[in-house]
Amino acid sequence: QVQLVESGGGLVRAGDSLRLSCAASGRTFGTWAMGWFRQAQGKEREFVAAIRWEAISSDITYYADSLMGRFTISRDSSKNKVFLQMNTLQPEDTTTYYCTARGTSGDRYTVALTYSYWGQGTQVTVSS
Numbered sequence: 001q002v003q004l005v006e007s008g009g010g011l012v013r014a015g016d017s018l019r020l021s022c023a024a025s026g027r028t029f030g031t032w033a034m035g036w037f038r039q040a041q042g043k044e045r046e047f048v049a050a051i052r053w054e055a056i057s058s059d060i061t062y063y064a065d066s067l068m069g070r071f072t073i074s075r076d077s078s079k080n081k082v083f084l085q086m087n088t089l090q091p092e093d094t095t096t097y098y099c100t101a102r103g104t105s106g107d108r109y110t111v112a113l114t115y116s117y118w119g120q121g122t123q124v125t126v127s128s
Contacts, residue, residue, distance in 0.1 A: 009122030
């Protein structure tokens with residue numbers, strides 16, 4: 001069973017940066033995909049970014065169009081961790097951020113329903 005644990009959320013001011021971390025455990029992750037979604041209360045889960053990797057190819061990243069340039073996803077394969085660097089944060093970025101994981105078969109990495117595993121979420125609050 002895959003377990004995902006997020007960390008790094010908190011309260012910041014508009015314009016500040018945060019880096020979220022997601023630690024994965026429970027299996028080997030030779031060919032895998034992990035991502036970040038966010039969900040405000042009463043709204044649908046929104047895609048933020050995803051990264052997928054396979055044993056013999058470079059990582060491929062995906063971003064929500066509206067967040068590209070401010071958010072960067074990366075990973076540390078040696079530690080089974082994925083990161084989300086968030087820069088120039090705005091009050092509208094305030095919400096709960098969730099780490100997620102799945103295999104690489106199929107596509108649709110921006111769709112929440114295609115992911116099998118989810119963390120419990122970490123809250124990001126950006127004050128104006």
